[in-house]
Amino acid sequence: MNDDELMSGVREAFETLDPVPADVLAAARASIAWRAPHATLAELAHERPGRTAAGVRGAAARTLTFACPGSGIETVEIEVAEHGRHREITGRLVPSSPALVEVRHRDLPPDGITARAEPAGLFCVPRVPQGLVSLVFRLDDGSSIVTSWIRL
Known part of the structure; x- marks a missing residue:
């Protein structure tokens, strides 16, 4: 098993056991549009x-x-x-x-x-x-x- 396969398995486990709430994802995506570097x-x-x-x-x-x-x-x-x-x-x-x-x-x-x-x-x-x-x-x-x- 290489690093990519291991990270894929960890990602799938988190998505199944403790998914990120939809409103948190929406806020994160919207924050990119708010950047003023x-x-x-x-x-x-x-x-x-x-x-x-x-x-x-x-x-x-x-x-x-x-x-x-x-x-x-x-x-x-x-x-x-x-x-x-x-x-x-x-x-x-x-x-x-x-x-x-x-x-x-x-x-x-x-x-x-x-x-x-x-x-x-x-x-x-x-x-x-x-x-x-x-x-x-x-x-x-x-x-x-x-x-x-x-x-x-």
Whole structure:
């Protein structure tokens, strides 16, 4: 028995005894379409849980700050407000810069929800499904920034 035959037998055993769930395979295949190999990773640096001010109506909004070392953007600040099953993400790029904002979520196609950050760096993305989300910012200079995954 050679190595290829041995690995084939191991693969068949795992497929029979402990198959990979279909949704895990679908998420893995979709993640390939989400690759942005030259993008700068913006990692979560600070999170403030949602609080509603006294006398103010509406749901509390969570505030998150992502640090972007090595890019022209120092931080990405977002605020997440709940609206039933959906979330609304508002935010800004610091320093300000125009950009295309893309939302990555397993239930959305690769080119799913997009919005435009205006020259002041402000953006709003309504009706984002709850769950794991990552944002991609495609700056007008051709560079990209990708946030780490967060649960909304």
